[in-house]
Amino acid sequence: MTGRSQTVRRLGALMLSALFATSAGAAEIGRIKVAKGQVTVERKGEALPGAVGMRLEPADVLKTGADGSVGITMADNSLLSAGPNSILSLDRFEFDPTSNQGRFDAQLQKGSLAVISGRMAKQSPEAMTVRTPSAILGVRGTEFVLSADD
Amino acid sequence: MTRHLSRTLAIGALAALAAIVSSCQTGTVVLLPSADGKDAALIVKQRDGQTLLAEPYAATKLTTAGPRAYSANAQEVQALFGPALAAQPGRPVRFTVQFIEDKDELTEDSKVALEAIFAEIARRPVPDVLVVGHTDAVGSDQYNDALSRQRADVIRVGLIQNGIAPENIVAVGRGKRELLVPTADGIAEPRNRRVEIVVR
Numbered sequence: 001m002t003g004r005s006q007t008v009r010r011l012g013a014l015m016l017s018a019l020f021a022t023s024a025g026a027a028e029i030g031r032i033k034v035a036k037g038q039v040t041v042e043r044k045g046e047a048l049p050g051a052v053g054m055r056l057e058p059a060d061v062l063k064t065g066a067d068g069s070v071g072i073t074m075a076d077n078s079l080l081s082a083g084p085n086s087i088l089s090l091d092r093f094e095f096d097p098t099s100n101q102g103r104f105d106a107q108l109q110k111g112s113l114a115v116i117s118g119r120m121a122k123q124s125p126e127a128m129t130v131r132t133p134s135a136i137l138g139v140r141g142t143e144f145v146l147s148a149d150d
Numbered sequence: 151m152t153r154h155l156s157r158t159l160a161i162g163a164l165a166a167l168a169a170i171v172s173s174c175q176t177g178t179v180v181l182l183p184s185a186d187g188k189d190a191a192l193i194v195k196q197r198d199g200q201t202l203l204a205e206p207y208a209a210t211k212l213t214t215a216g217p218r219a220y221s222a223n224a225q226e227v228q229a230l231f232g233p234a235l236a237a238q239p240g241r242p243v244r245f246t247v248q249f250i251e252d253k254d255e256l257t258e259d260s261k262v263a264l265e266a267i268f269a270e271i272a273r274r275p276v277p278d279v280l281v282v283g284h285t286d287a288v289g290s291d292q293y294n295d296a297l298s299r300q301r302a303d304v305i306r307v308g309l310i311q312n313g314i315a316p317e318n319i320v321a322v323g324r325g326k327r328e329l330l331v332p333t334a335d336g337i338a339e340p341r342n343r344r345v346e347i348v349v350r
Contacts, residue, residue, distance in 0.1 A: 031276070031278060031350075033239035033240070033275075033276055033350075034237045034238070034239055036237065052275065052276050053276045069233045069234065069236065069237035070237055071237040071238050071239040072239065073239045073242070073278075073350045077242045077348075077350065079238055079239050079241065081234050081235070081236075081237035081238045081239065082234055082237065083231065083232075083233035083234035083237070084233055086234075112230065112231050112233070112234045113234055114231055114234040114235045114237075114238055116185075116238070116241070132176070132177050132212065133176065134176040134177065134196060134197075134212050134214070135176075135177065135179070135194055135195060135196045135212045135217070136194075136195045136196075137179060137192050137193065137194055137195075138192065138193035138194075138195065139192060140190070140191035140192065140193070141184060141188075141190050141191065142184040142185075142186065142188075142190050143181075143182040143183070143184045143185070143190065144179065144180060144181045144182055144192055144203075145178075145179070145180050145182060145227060145230070145231040145234065145235070146177060146178065146179045146180070147177045147178045147179075147230060147231070148176065148177045148212075149175060149176050149177055
């Protein structure tokens with residue numbers, strides 16, 4: 001690797017980080033706004049306590065205990081809230097706030113979930129899906145609930 | 151013979167079991183009335199078929215034999231989904247304030263409105279705020295990008311002064327790219343000189 005290409009790479013990284021600094025947050029895709037009882041966020045093999053204000057990242061898995069519930073706001077204004085004994089994974093979230101285009105795939109592995117879809121689903125009917133172990137929901141809009149039994 | 155019979159019985163029992171298993175319920179989906187009353191629909195796909203929910207309280211039971219459509223009601227939804235619905239975060243609220251031509255100074259009306267907006271934001275337990283500055287179509291892109299950013303900064307500073315944590319505010323300038331009132335380039339339009347504030 002030549003010195004020059006290294007410099008170019010560094011410059012590129014710098015420009016990228018500047019871009020992220022001005023966008024709505026690099027890794028942050030949403031936030032916990034409501035948390036009651038036991039709430040855990042599994043991230044890269046770690047179990048973190050899910051507290052109000054926590055920033056969420058792609059592939060996070062939210063789990064609630066028997067007394068737990070959790071409400072989150074996503075970057076595209078989608079609102080998701082899970083009841084007790086639920087497992088909700090945020091499998092994929094890509095959002096361009098300028099064009100409102102992107103992709104949001106969530107999965108309710110078990111439990112109960114209330115959803116108000118956001119700007120992506122409004123922009124494009126193919127942008128958002130919610131899965132359960134047995135079904136795939138294509139979200140045209142806007143407010144719905146679903147459960148997944150054990 | 152006996153052996154054959156017991157085998158037939160066993161197959162029969164298995165078939166009966168399979169029938170029970172095949173109609174096992176694995177979940178429920180209910181479309182709710184939407185606050186804006188528009189374009190609400192869900193497509194529920196399972197291996198064996200799909201169903202469209204397009205009316206308020208249109209619902210389907212998810213079974214291992216495929217979706218079974220039915221009509222739900224508010225009481226049932228509350229009974230099944232009460233805790234999930236109770237945990238729903240506050241809906242995002244959007245405000246707009248206007249600026250004086252070519253300046254990063256609010257109009258008199260907007261100065262008054264801003265107080266109420268800051269109060270609303272301070273009421274939320276963990277607000278995160280998106281501030282988007284805009285200009286009208288007078289001037290170059292470069293000039294308007296800077297002006298729109300300055301306008302967003304005025305609001306950002308005001309929010310911080312009112313106790314909102316800086317890390318919970320994202321301020322951006324969109325220049326003249328998103329005119330609220332479409333005009334030709336070079337046209338002065340007060341309604342385009344604005345900052346949008348989205349509170350989540």
